Amino acid sequence: MKLYELTIHELHEKLKNKEVSSVEATREVFSRIDAVEDKVRSFVTITRDEALKQAEDADKRIAAGDIRPLTGIPIAVKDIFCTKGIRTTCSSKILETFIPPYDSTVVAKLKEEGAVILGKTNMDEFAMGSSTETSFFGITRNPWDLARVPGGSSGGSASSVAASECIASIGTDTGGSIRQPASCCGIVGLKPTYGRVSRYGMIAFASSLDQGGPMTKDVMDASIMLQAIAGHDRMDSTSVGIAVPDYSKALSGNIKGLRIGLPKEYFIEGMDREVDESVRKAVKDMEKLGAEVVEITLPHTEYAVAVYYLVATAEASSNLARFDGAKYGYRAKNAKDLLDMYKRSRAEGFGSEVKRRIMLGTYALSSGYYDAYYLKAQKARTLIKKDFDDAFKKCDVIVTPTAPTPAFKIGEKTADPLQMYLSDIFTISVNLAGVPAISLPCGFTGSNLPIGLQIIGKGFDEETVLRAAHSYEQATEWHKKRANL
């Protein structure tokens, strides 16, 4: 097996036993990037020199006996996380030349662990999209079928893992942006509980929904990465002070007696047949491992997409007000006055999906419509959250498909924003409720496209989510399949 194909825990063993150095592993990953990046286009920026320097530093640490689980491991980071001295674009023209003066907390934690940061991955502009097609820097392709999207918005993070252009990556998830691309690319993606991982330096889209998390080749890697990035941060007042447990202890392989809730609203008419069959088969497999299946209901599911596109756009319209061409980012030339500078800098700097969402959010918050749209959506959000509270009285985890279809074709949904929004129908409620959820591979279609299984847990109970996912994964072979490129 090539070094770039390894998982975090496999490469860690080799680094620890001095079978390979981090510099060797990092060089091999870069040669893989050189070989396949033209086809896939996972990255906006590749930081080869900095990465090799970090790898040298990691090797010194390892030689001195100071090795942690991520020391010397080559990792790709979504281009939404600020990286000190390294351009951070959010895949937008408005931030094309922005060089942050500080590191996001997630990146700072990865660096403290001694991880090697390979570069910044492509995404939908400002994380607004489900296909990575709204990036200013061009599309990313799905390693399993280059005519298809990798999902989004963390499409470059997902494709870089699936194409073995990194050992693991970091993404963010506002309405499914870790889990849906993980599903489309046949990898593991974990959205932690809201507040579990600091959002400091993670460019905000919808502040009450955004959460960073791991995108990895297997569940153990997801637990290792979560361990490294979780925890309270004084720079993010919404990060939570609950102690971070030892996630490796959760991977017991034992799910005897675990109650799996199946929400009837998620197994609907018109769902892709192969997705439906694979997910039902996965549930059967978990039953064989000793889990009990309970039928549950999440009765307000049908309102989730509507609530999401009011709450998320309202928050986005406010968050993106900071991009005004004054202090950083793109500024339109020859503005005749300040207002003209604002309006043209934003008009020229933002892409059309971002503008559409800012417009929708501004409308939902505007005088005369606030109660009918924004406030109504916040009340409906309460009912959606209550659905989960009630369901978790009857079960320990909830199992659903991650997405209603496998990866769709490039260009298939770009003309119809609403159709694009509906591809997040199974992931959105989780963000509204703030609970953790993982997507992991549970099969392939007849045309060899990955299918994702979503396991949702109670707030701050990532341990049970990881335990259930790990047990299922270890009883199957799906996670061992790699895309042929």
Added chain:
Amino acid sequence: MTLTIKEVEHVANLARLDLAEGEAERFKGQIDAILSYVEKLKQLNTDGVEPTSHAIPVNNVFREDNIMQPLGQERALANAPDKADGCFRVPKVVE
């Protein structure tokens, strides 16, 4: 629920977005479609339901008023599209 072109232009102005030729018309069609989809919320009875702004309770967080290392003028200005005399330079605001 459908928007008039005038409303689209009003919202664009609130959002500080210049609209290109034909853009108001295009946004109107797309936003109309999304608004008619979210109309389904009207069917939902939310009488007596408290709104949720965050999934977890978020309270004011206080800390000691300690002096921290500031960014510094040079670094704060490093990304400025235009600067002069240690300040951000923008078009004239006051006549």
